[in-house]
Amino acid sequence: MASRGGDIQGFYRQRKKGITKPANAKAKTSSSKKPSSPNRSAATFGSDVTQPPALISHASLDLQDDYDANEEFLRQFDMNMAYGPCLGMTRMARWERASRRGLNPPKDVECLLRSAKVRPECLWDGRV
Amino acid sequence: MAAMEVDPVNNHPQRKQSHYQSLDENFMIQKETYRGQQYSQIYFARLDLMRTLIYSLLPNWKPHLPVRTVLGLEEGKECIIVGTLYKDMKLKPSILDEYSKERSATPLVKPHNFTHPDDYLVLEDESGRVKLRGTVLSPSVYVTGNVVALHGKDSGAGDYLVEDILEAGLPPQLELPYKSGEDKYVVFVSGLNVGSNSSNPLQFQLFVDHITGHLGDEKVQSIAAQIVQVVIAGNSVEVPRGLLNGQNLASKDQSRLSEPIKEVDILLTQIAAGIPLDIMPGPNDPANFSLPQQPLHRCLFPGSAAYNTFRSCTNPHSFDLDNVRFLGTSGQNIDDLEKYSEAKDKLAFLERTLRWRHLAPTAPNTLGCYPFTDRDPFLMESCPHVYFIGNQDRYETRLIKGSEGQLVRLICIPRFSETGTAVV
Numbered sequence: 001m002a003s004r005g006g007d008i009q010g011f012y013r014q015r016k017k018g019i020t021k022p023a024n025a026k027a028k029t030s031s032s033k034k035p036s037s038p039n040r041s042a043a044t045f046g047s048d049v050t051q052p053p054a055l056i057s058h059a060s061l062d063l064q065d066d067y068d069a070n071e072e073f074l075r076q077f078d079m080n081m082a083y084g085p086c087l088g089m090t091r092m093a094r095w096e097r098a099s100r101r102g103l104n105p106p107k108d109v110e111c112l113l114r115s116a117k118v119r120p121e122c123l124w125d126g127r128v
Numbered sequence: 129m130a131a132m133e134v135d136p137v138n139n140h141p142q143r144k145q146s147h148y149q150s151l152d153e154n155f156m157i158q159k160e161t162y163r164g165q166q167y168s169q170i171y172f173a174r175l176d177l178m179r180t181l182i183y184s185l186l187p188n189w190k191p192h193l194p195v196r197t198v199l200g201l202e203e204g205k206e207c208i209i210v211g212t213l214y215k216d217m218k219l220k221p222s223i224l225d226e227y228s229k230e231r232s233a234t235p236l237v238k239p240h241n242f243t244h245p246d247d248y249l250v251l252e253d254e255s256g257r258v259k260l261r262g263t264v265l266s267p268s269v270y271v272t273g274n275v276v277a278l279h280g281k282d283s284g285a286g287d288y289l290v291e292d293i294l295e296a297g298l299p300p301q302l303e304l305p306y307k308s309g310e311d312k313y314v315v316f317v318s319g320l321n322v323g324s325n326s327s328n329p330l331q332f333q334l335f336v337d338h339i340t341g342h343l344g345d346e347k348v349q350s351i352a353a354q355i356v357q358v359v360i361a362g363n364s365v366e367v368p369r370g371l372l373n374g375q376n377l378a379s380k381d382q383s384r385l386s387e388p389i390k391e392v393d394i395l396l397t398q399i400a401a402g403i404p405l406d407i408m409p410g411p412n413d414p415a416n417f418s419l420p421q422q423p424l425h426r427c428l429f430p431g432s433a434a435y436n437t438f439r440s441c442t443n444p445h446s447f448d449l450d451n452v453r454f455l456g457t458s459g460q461n462i463d464d465l466e467k468y469s470e471a472k473d474k475l476a477f478l479e480r481t482l483r484w485r486h487l488a489p490t491a492p493n494t495l496g497c498y499p500f501t502d503r504d505p506f507l508m509e510s511c512p513h514v515y516f517i518g519n520q521d522r523y524e525t526r527l528i529k530g531s532e533g534q535l536v537r538l539i540c541i542p543r544f545s546e547t548g549t550a551v552v
Contacts, residue, residue: 084173089163103176
């Protein structure tokens with residue numbers, strides 16, 4: 001359903017915050033990795049291949065997330081295999097475990113987790 | 129504490145005492161909360177801890193070879209890789225088989241041993257896995273969950289040709305304390321199986337009388353007075369399973385369920401009145417299923433729990449007696465090893481777990497285990513002086529030596545209900 005009406009947008013309750021204009025979704029696919037373009041979903045690194053405009057159901061991408069530079073940085077921390085699997089623990093617990101084992105995780109991650117308003121768990125928590 | 133023998137003779141022997149210290153903290157799960165984690169966390173903790181250990185041993189083994197991760201393997205170049213072993217077994221029962229078969233009332237056939245000549249090993253670390261080939265590595269010896277270092281090279285055909293293997297080896301051992309001169313004995317018994325058809329209450333009563341000193345003349349009593357600790361290594365009761373078939377229990381059946389444990393309590397009270405007693409849960413006991421099994425609850429033993437000599441311990445159990453370190457389990461880890469690998473006798477399995485520095489390498493793969501996130505409690509930090517397992521078929525013992533002069537006495541404790549033997 002490629003309907004783009006404004007009342008459709010209100011009809012389907014948006015689960016996440018940060019809804020962007022549907023006009024951006026029609027832009028040509030470019031594999032830009034700029035973290036500032038919010039409706040490029042993080043998992044696909046900017047390309048539109050999983051969310052082609054024709055399939056978007058209610059005027060916004062399925063993967064709508066509070067996605068900013070901080071979150072991107074933390075996701076890189078999640079994905080780093082040297083600190084172990086990211087599932088099943090809060091990011092803070094994982095960071096503390098890594099620093100206890102002497103793996104020297106970056107300090108910025110700790111500061112971010114303590115101060116900013118970021119997700120405490122990794123992306124797949126609760127979804128797997 | 130001294131127990132007076134109820135004896136009209138004037139100079140009755142006093143029981144010896146020993147300084148006891150329990151080291152079970154590692155195995156208690158009080159502070160852990162389950163947040164939905166998976167077993168990958170415990171595998172990571174195991175790999176990480178053992179890898180740092182093995183890295184420290186590598187300079188003594190083959191210092192000239194580079195260490196690589198699995199993804200960093202280069203074809204044809206000799207190197208060392210460290211990772212967790214995974215054994216691909218044809219006969220291993222898989223939960224998916226149960227789904228694909230039709231539902232039938234008969235249970236799946238359980239072969240005693242799942243090894244097969246076609247089993248092969250795979251080494252895995254965080255980056256990837258690689259299949260292992262080579263005559264040095266015998267798949268029947270190793271099981272899934274061991275962390276080892278391998279020297280060899282990538283053969284170019286997608287697998288790794290192994291030339292040599294390094295295990296973690298025996299952990300460091302504290303010095304055995306200087307013997308003060310008197311002999312003190314520890315009694316191990318397991319597999320009482322009270323409540324089953326094979327248990328004989330007379331035998332157990334005889335045993336209790338003997339160790340509390342109610343039997344025999346003065347010489348026998350003085351030997352009994354040198355017993356300082358009794359350890360019951362699992363399977364004290366056998367709950368009649370036939371009653372538990374999903375329907376509501378009549379009150380008559382309810383009392384039948386609790387009879388075995390009441391019997392055990394009566395007998396244990398007699399022992400606890402005189403000697404420090406440790407009781408460990410086993411596979412058939414009313415405790416949790418997954419390792420590390422938590423201590424049996426005090427309310428199960430209303431009589432014996434009143435004594436402070438009575439201690440309910442975890443399985444695996446570790447304690448220090450006069451600075452001699454004891455470590456042991458109720459047998460689940462070795463029985464599981466027996467199903468998935470081969471060895472000459474049970475003591476060989478015990479020795480292997482010591483050399484791998486890990487009590488239960490098959491947990492959580494085939495042995496139930498709590499999903500720890502930040503540690504692996506089965507790693508042995510220090511080498512015990514006495515290493516025992518309960519519920520085995522017969523009594524066996526051996527003394528093994530480690531590369532740095534560690535000496536460990538390995539003991540297999542037979543099931544009391546079948547053999548009537550206790551180890552002293």
